[in-house]
Every structure is written in C-alpha cells, then in structure tokens.
Amino acid sequence: MRRQWSYAAVLSCFLLHGCAGRSVPAPVILLNSQVSDGSEEYHDDTYKVQPGDTLYAVAWYTGNDYRDIAKYNQLSAPYTIFPGQVLRVTKPNNSVSSPTIRKTTPPPPTGLTSSNVDKSLVDRKKTQAYRESEKIVKPKIGTRVKKPVESAQRQAPTSFPEKVQKWxxxxDGKLTDTFSRAESGNKGIDIAGTRGSSVVAAAxxxxxxxGNALRGYGNLVIIKHTDTFLSAYAYNDTILVKEREWVSAGQKIAxxxxxxxxxxxxxxxxxxxGKSLDPLKYLPPLK
Structure with a gap:
C-alpha cells in the first residue's frame, strides 16, 4: 500500500512539474505588434480615420481604389479627411430601389451613341495600357537585384500620364520574398539590403x-504614377520626399x-x- 502511494506521489509531482514548466505560446499579435508585411486583408465596410491618414493611405490600407472611396463619401480633390471621420470603403448596397426610381430610370440604349463610342474607346485604351505594361518575370528567391540608377529631378508635370513609361x-539587394495571391500572402516583394542604402522611385x-501612420508598413512612401497605378515603399529608415512632390524614376526617395x-x-x-499586382510583371528582367 505504501509503495502504491509512493508511486502515485511521484507521478503527481512529475505531472505538476511538467505543467508548470510548459510555456504557452503567446498570441502572434503580442509577439509582433506590427503586421509582418501589411498584407492582411481589410474586410470592414467602413474605416475610422486615424491621425496622419490621407485618403490614399486609407485606400491602400483597405485595398480599395481611392477614387471609389472618394465617390462613396462625396469627397472631391484634394480629398481632405479628418481624424475620427468614418469613411465608407465598400460600395453601398443599392440593390433595393424604390418603385419611383425604377419608373423614372430610362431604358438602356439599344444602339451605340457618340458618347458610348467615346467611352468605349477610352476604356479600350486603359485596358491596352494596362496589358502593355505587363512584363512577366519569375526570378528566384535570393536573386541579386541590380543597383538602381538615381536620376536627376525633372520638371514637375501638370497632370498624370495615361500609362507608366518606364519601371x-x-x-539594391537580395530578393527574399515574392508576390503571393493567397489572402495572407505577401502582396508585394521584399528586397534585403544594408541600412541606409538608397530606395528610389520605381517610376x-x-x-x-x-509617413508612418499605417500599421505594419513602418516609414512608408506611396507614389501615384497614373490615375490607376500606385506603388508603395515600406520599412524605410528615413523618408526624403514630401507629399505632393513630383519624383522621377530612379530618384532617391528614402x-x-x-x-x-x-x-x-x-x-x-x-x-x-486599388488591387495588388505582382511587381515582377512590371520591373525590368533580372540579368
């Protein structure tokens, strides 16, 4: 009897020691207070503006087109927003219309009008510009990226071009991660390098x-290239450009x-x- 009790006591002590010595993994959000690559999808219909936000930053963070958010919230250029303001970032649900609206809505045209032809040509040009800018490249992880050539500042233009002329x-550094279409995947590419090395405008x-208001991106620069194309540069040590400043391809920005x-x-x-694309389809092929 005494021997059985002794075995039971030893077993109990062993189990207690095992439980006390086992460390429970801390939640990821506590281990990494910032999102690893800013790739997590935003699913809410609204966004509450934080200090330092701009409409472009909100659009980038929520994965939407800045023009759509401006339309949903009846904003016009220069798209001024304020901390605490609640913005709708998804299309309002107008599927249920009143009878009056349905009666007064004109029927769709049966033929092409001059305005429809003009719109069709514009849409076709935009689609063509988008397709022409794609250059499919699949470099391997660890490929050495060629050092960018910094160019002199050009005269500030007065409007955006229809398409990006050059990427x-x-x-300069080693390509360590590439684009992924997975919901939690990398929505861009990562280039490892040395602290203080140049970051230049891609176009x-x-x-x-x-600024650094967007959680998960650190010191961030967003550049608008056309009315539809934007690029972002995250995790910077220092930022060397200001908002509303025009930059040229190869110009040092951070x-x-x-x-x-x-x-x-x-x-x-x-x-x-507003939708993430594989940057390797636009950047020059690696040699």
Missing part, C-alpha cells in the same frame, strides 16, 4: 503619402531600414485600381 528596380509620379519589421529590407508593392 526601374526600387533598391515617374507624385508622392501622395509620406533610405532602407527596418521600421515596422525585424530586418533591414524594402517592402515594395504595386497596385492597379
């Missing part, structure tokens, strides 16, 4: 965001760092009408 690599455009992440690298994204 250049935004940094001509205008700086529409410069220095590489690790703000918002755990290693020195550049996180680079390209978006068309």
């Amino acid at each position: 250049v690599w935004p940094a 001509n455009g205008k700086v529409v965001y410069s 220095t590489m760092g690790n703000s918002g992440t755990d290693s020195v690298k550049l996180h680079f994204e390209v978006r068309y009408r």
Whole structure:
C-alpha cells in the first residue's frame, strides 16, 4: 500500500512539474505588434480615420481604389479627411430601389451613341495600357537585384500620364520574398539590403503619402504614377520626399531600414485600381 502511494506521489509531482514548466505560446499579435508585411486583408465596410491618414493611405490600407472611396463619401480633390471621420470603403448596397426610381430610370440604349463610342474607346485604351505594361518575370528567391540608377529631378508635370513609361528596380539587394495571391500572402516583394542604402522611385509620379501612420508598413512612401497605378515603399529608415512632390524614376526617395519589421529590407508593392499586382510583371528582367 505504501509503495502504491509512493508511486502515485511521484507521478503527481512529475505531472505538476511538467505543467508548470510548459510555456504557452503567446498570441502572434503580442509577439509582433506590427503586421509582418501589411498584407492582411481589410474586410470592414467602413474605416475610422486615424491621425496622419490621407485618403490614399486609407485606400491602400483597405485595398480599395481611392477614387471609389472618394465617390462613396462625396469627397472631391484634394480629398481632405479628418481624424475620427468614418469613411465608407465598400460600395453601398443599392440593390433595393424604390418603385419611383425604377419608373423614372430610362431604358438602356439599344444602339451605340457618340458618347458610348467615346467611352468605349477610352476604356479600350486603359485596358491596352494596362496589358502593355505587363512584363512577366519569375526570378528566384535570393536573386541579386541590380543597383538602381538615381536620376536627376525633372520638371514637375501638370497632370498624370495615361500609362507608366518606364519601371526601374526600387533598391539594391537580395530578393527574399515574392508576390503571393493567397489572402495572407505577401502582396508585394521584399528586397534585403544594408541600412541606409538608397530606395528610389520605381517610376515617374507624385508622392501622395509620406509617413508612418499605417500599421505594419513602418516609414512608408506611396507614389501615384497614373490615375490607376500606385506603388508603395515600406520599412524605410528615413523618408526624403514630401507629399505632393513630383519624383522621377530612379530618384532617391528614402533610405532602407527596418521600421515596422525585424530586418533591414524594402517592402515594395504595386497596385492597379486599388488591387495588388505582382511587381515582377512590371520591373525590368533580372540579368
């Protein structure tokens, strides 16, 4: 009897020690207070404006076209928003219409009018510009990225072009991660390099965001290239450009760092009408 009790006591002590010594994994949100690459999808219909936000930053964070958000909230250029303001970021549900609206709505045209032809040509040009800019490239992880050539500042244009004329690599370093279409995947590419090395504009455009208000991106620069194409440069050490400043392809806009992440690298994204695209389809092929 005594021997049985002794075995039971020893077993109990062993189990208690095992439970006390086992560490429960902490939630990821506590281990990494910032999103690893800013790729998590935003699913809410509205967004509450935070200090430092701009309409372009909100559109980028929520994965929407800035023009759509402006339309949903009846905003006009220069799209001024305020902290605490609640913006609708998804299309309002107008599926249920009143009888009066249905009666007064004119029937769709049966033939092409001059306005329809003009609109069709414009849409066709935009689609063609989008397709022509794609250059499918599939470099392997670890490929060395060619050092970007910094160009002199050009005269500030007065409007955006219809399409991007030229893309250049935004940094010098090693390609460590590529684009993924998975919901939690990387929505851009990552280039590892040395702290303080140059980050340059990947194409001509205008700086529409410069700051660190967006969670998960650290010191971030967003450049608008056309009415539909934008690019983003995250995790910078220092930012060298200001909002509303025009920049040219290859112009130095920041220095590489690790703000918002755990290693020195550049996180680079390209978006068309608010949707993430594979940057490797636009950047020059690696040699």
